[in-house]
Amino acid sequence: MNADPLEWLVPDALPPERAELRRLVQALRLLHADGARPGARSVEPSWQRARGELEEVARREALRALETLLVAHLAALLPGDSFLPLPAAPLALDEAWRILLARQLFVPPRPGEALASGARALVARGLALGAPAEWARVWRTTLEHAERGLEPRRWEREVTRARAQRTRPRALARLVAGWAASELERGAPARALAVLQAHAPLARLEPALLGLGDGCVTLLGRPAPVGRAAWTPLPRGLHELAQADARFAAAFAGTPSSSALRPAAGCDARRAFGAELVALLEHDGGGRARLVQLEGAAPALESALAHVRAPGQPLLRVWRHGTQAPLAAALGGARTRALAGLELGRSASGAARWLQLEWSHALLPCGARLLEFARAFVPGARPSTRRSARAASGDPRLPLLTRLVRRLRAQGIVGVAFFEPGVPARALLAQGPGLRLGRLAREGEPAARALGLATHELTCGARALLRVHARAAPAQLSAALAPAGMEFLCAQFRALERARGRGDPWLLPAHLAPAAAAGFRGPFWIKGPPGAGRDTLARALLHAAGHAPDEPGRCAAAPALRAQDGGWAWCAGPDERAPAGVLELSLVALAERRAELAALLLHLARAQVPALALTDEALAELWRRDWEGFAVLAEVFAALAAGGPRVALEDVRRVLAARGLRAPARRCPAGADLEQALAATRHRNGQENRARAARWLGVSVGRLRASGK
């Protein structure tokens, strides 16, 4: 045993302090030793105590579930340019629904009415469950702000009242964050910073306060007064890094140091990289880019980078999540997430610091494409700002954001996210940027992929910058950042269906769009061939209109129900005509929805437990077919899942043969299919591989050439 650890750990402690520390350590030793005796029992079992604990834990769990739903509602309600930070959802959305439904604590809200009324009902339910009044007040104020943007004075009143009533620090911190955000939204970073400085100790409890403070300091272009909270003009973490890590500081200052910045060995598994990310940073950096070199890049890419890189520019290395099945990634929207993960030392708390830079990029870093992409981000282009519905033309936030963009651009920062201390960086990297996307959509869905940039834990400044980029970025990012009402509706319906044990239904916002345009006012006549998803759509419409999907007599095959009897949704054949006064919705056969099929296949693979990992060949075999309907496809996937999570081409062929499904006729593939297949083949070295694409598509290379490829 070591003589006295205090001697070498805290040599600066004065004798009285050391004496008290010794006594404290002694108490902790006893506590630790007490816990280490597995057979000992210091407390007799008490049923009364146990029952009290059960009630309390169940209550807390229900409150967490309500909070999860509240975050989802508010995230959908908040305008895109609001600075108001929302807390992280404590649970996954379907887990929250499962808890609430199983204990009959809450009926599904009526998304057809309004998100705000659903949120109010959630708060009311929380109060009924015994949540403290301060809990309800924080959520109600947040909701009001999301609805109509509260004045700073209103937040100030709430903070004053909370202090007077000795509100718990966490609740107080959220009110202070709201106050500062409100000031920022009105273009007053100095006032926002003053608010934050007055409540600096709360930043320990609420990381959002740090992010807001950093944004303020960046906007003001000056550091905070010495001795107060350590707001930094760079996004938090980056600043710490520059201070603490000489290697990074060198690169940050523009000294070439590529070899010094080689990441730890653990990064080797994350091979490959996002070329567009590099180009983006290169060009946005305004000549001081620091992300240039790609480990093991394709020759074409290397030469492209050499072309865009100025002599003497510093190098960092960028990795991309390796994707085992490039075809799957391509079919999932022809986008994969570029991720640069660099271990750059340890934070004060001992957690590894990782620099993560991410970008959703088209697969295939071929040189021409890279340069084409890069041109879209040439510095000097005037930044434009995405406006919310309530932002008028004279909104003071617009010049504020423009200023912020200029400042950050001058520093070459586009989007920098730092992992939270205490969370294993490796686990976060393994899960990727979709980690925090549980609010609205699950990882892997197109919206989730694109939303990563905007919803990941970015600092306030970087977040604002990304909003600005949303206008200039590829169309899918802009679309994903659009008001998320329909996404929310779909995500909520699917979460509920999963919670009810009905599997994971296939539903896209586009399926609901015609009904949404009619305000979800039924009755509806849903016509289409069998297997086109009419039942799912009918259930989703019932949900959207606030009816229970299982409500008897609401939904049936035409003409079993009559509107006067309460019938609301009819599922009819493709040629059956809707009666007068009933809105007709059409679903085309699955075979005609080629663009949707790819995403559907990946969705079905993910929905299995455990999720299926299909080889490219196996996926291609399923993808190139024209499927009759969802039911057949679901059966095939269920049969595949029975054979284990890894699915090879032979498995698919065996299952198809067992169902009498013969190989599809060789035909000229559609243009989009061709593009996707060829794009996926470029994964390995940046070059297209026609032979492989032809094999995936089930055609000859000659036929591929004949189609102009």
Place this chain on the structure above:
Amino acid sequence: MSSLHPCRAPSAVLPLAPPPEELLAWLVCGDPLALRARVAQRVTQEAWLVDVERALLRAQTLVALHAREWPAGALEARLEACIEQALRQLALEDDACGAEEPLEPFCRPLGLDAGAVGEACRRFNSLPGEVREAFVAAVLLGEAPERSARMRRLSLVEFARRARLGLELFRAGVRARGAGT
């Protein structure tokens, strides 16, 4: 509280879907799933400073609350997950009432405020696992620093930094009290 008397354990290893109250009564009485040993092992291995009885009760409660939703099989993994969840919950709950109660017997004879020590322990438990572990090894178990660092494949400086990080947290509390008096 009907069919299962608190001290009458059912014959099955895990009763099939009884109400949480009944299952909890069964778990509390006699510890049929040996949760206490599992909790104690986790507390020691992962260097948590918690009252094991409290962590055990929380784990038992979580098992009782969720066992009905578990699919067949994988009981071990589910139990371990409940224990992990219990420890994390206790570390995060800032209003965990009664947290100082088990500390009283250790703190009072030493003239320490059990409430303040409990609060410091709670903050300690929210530190990363490697920091907690280094603190326990160096300060509470008094292991030789060189050997400990070598075993963990750390430099001595890094090991000491981690241990000191944990110690500083308690030291801040001591200083605050010193300033207050």
